[in-house]
Amino acid sequence: MTTPFSFSLTATDGGARSGVIDTPRGQIRTPAFMPVGTAATVKAMLPESVAATGADILLGNTYHLMLRPGAERVARMGGLHRFMNWDRPILTDSGGFQVMSLAGLRKLTEKGVTFSSHVDGSKHFLSPETSMQIQALLGSDIVMAFDECPALPATDEAVAASMRLSMRWAQRSRDAFGDRPGHALFGIMQGGVTPDLRAESAEALTGIGFDGYAVGGLAVGEGQEAMFGVLDYAPGLLPVDKPRYLMGVGKPDDIVGAVQRGIDMMDCVLPSRSGRTGQAWTPRGQVNIKNARHQDDPRPLDEDCTCPCCTGYSRAYLHHVFRAKEMISGMLLTWHNLHYYQQLMAGLRDAIAAGRLDAFVAEFHATRAQGDI
Ligand SMILES: CNc1nc2c(CC[C@H]3O[C@@H](OC)[C@@H]4OC(C)(C)O[C@@H]43)c3nc(N)[nH]c(=O)c3cc2[nH]1
Numbered sequence: 421m422t423t424p425f426s427f428s429l430t431a432t433d434g435g436a437r438s439g440v441i442d443t444p445r446g447q448i449r450t451p452a453f454m455p456v457g458t459a460a461t462v463k464a465m466l467p468e469s470v471a472a473t474g475a476d477i478l479l480g481n482t483y484h485l486m487l488r489p490g491a492e493r494v495a496r497m498g499g500l501h502r503f504m505n506w507d508r509p510i511l512t513d514s515g516g517f518q519v520m521s522l523a524g525l526r527k528l529t530e531k532g533v534t535f536s537s538h539v540d541g542s543k544h545f546l547s548p549e550t551s552m553q554i555q556a557l558l559g560s561d562i563v564m565a566f567d568e569c570p571a572l573p574a575t576d577e578a579v580a581a582s583m584r585l586s587m588r589w590a591q592r593s594r595d596a597f598g599d600r601p602g603h604a605l606f607g608i609m610q611g612g613v614t615p616d617l618r619a620e621s622a623e624a625l626t627g628i629g630f631d632g633y634a635v636g637g638l639a640v641g642e643g644q645e646a647m648f649g650v651l652d653y654a655p656g657l658l659p660v661d662k663p664r665y666l667m668g669v670g671k672p673d674d675i676v677g678a679v680q681r682g683i684d685m686m687d688c689v690l691p692s693r694s695g696r697t698g699q700a701w702t703p704r705g706q707v708n709i710k711n712a713r714h715q716d717d718p719r720p721l722d723e724d725c726t727c728p729c730c731t732g733y734s735r736a737y738l739h740h741v742f743r744a745k746e747m748i749s750g751m752l753l754t755w756h757n758l759h760y761y762q763q764l765m766a767g768l769r770d771a772i773a774a775g776r777l778d779a780f781v782a783e784f785h786a787t788r789a790q791g792d793i
């Protein structure tokens with residue numbers, strides 16, 4: 421008997437919640453940060469290293485994997501978990517967002533999107549039905565509905581039309597997903613930064629019924645103030661007993677603000693992508709390790725960090741291997757950044773459980789204000 425997918429809230433503190441998502445492949449402690457493993461790998465990390473940072477779940481993607489190596493091939497290899505040697509939960513995005521941001525030559529109709537691959541120019545078609553098929557072939561535990569995320573700036577009419585298309589696609593995603601015990605289907609709220617459209621989207625999704633709800637259409641260049649403006653009311657429009665997933669977020673202070681506003685799950689390429697470029701995230705803010713000031717600095721990135729980068733290496737060494745373009749540079753900084761993000765999530769979870777989130781957030785901002793020493 422597989423564990424059914426379930427979410428239980430353990431504590432609330434203001435608008436914030438802490439909880440646990442139970443899945444057949446293990447528990448996800450919320451608020452959760454999900455490292456991004458776009459092409460079946462969290463870049464520069466072994467799966468066991470990702471697990472060692474404290475990640476309970478990682479992200480995969482329909483768009484990238486359908487193009488290369490192909491969803492059927494992944495299925496023949498035993499599914500994405502086996503293929504990438506990660507036996508914990510995986511959430512896959514549905515592909516629509518990536519088609520609009522990566523693919524060339526696209527044609528969008530009510531039916532779906534035809535596009536040419538950014539890998540080899542081959543022709544492909546994505547729709548709610550094909551996206552559900554691909555995510556089933558991949559075997560992900562949490563499946564995202566197929567949606568359209570409008571590019572900004574967009575007129576209210578364009579945002580409304582796009583949201584309504586996404587709601588029709590949400591119903592088709594639900595119908596095509598069928599009944600898959602132990603697997604979850606999340607709907608994605610759209611509606612830009614317009615309260616009436618966000619409310620219409622929330623009502624449509626709740627009426628269809630999903631195992632979790634994402635707040636989509638944000639972190640697309642609107643800026644933190646506008647994003648928080650939506651998060652001040654949008655999560656509250658969603659069912660209180662289901663996980664709320666804010667897609668594509670974000671910087672540490674975005675994450676803290678989103679958790680304060682009732683978000684339970686987030687994903688972002690930032691810690692891994694910036695790690696590869698020499699940007700380290702610490703409680704005191706960002707450190708660009710390629711800056712000459714680190715050349716003779718024997719101290720670790722962060723004296724209080726227990727990750728392999730900070731317990732084994734000096735800033736001088738990290739500066740050197742980045743300058744020398746050595747592969748270990750991206751490995752160490754990615755590990756540190758993912759470790760720091762998971763430490764931040766653990767701190768948020770503990771603070772909510774102890775009813776001292778405000779104090780935690782005040783300390784978070786005060787430490788960053790000191791800047792890097
Ligand atoms: C960065 N800002 C941002 N990302 C968004 C995403 C994609 C999130 C996925 O895209 C990648 O991040 C760019 C990540 O790596 C994979 C594995 C592809 O999954 C993550 C969205 N996805 C869908 N379906 N709908 C949305 O409204 C939406 C909004 C977003 N805003």
Ligand SMILES: [Zn+2]
Nearest residue numbers: 725727730756
């Ligand atoms: Zn560290």
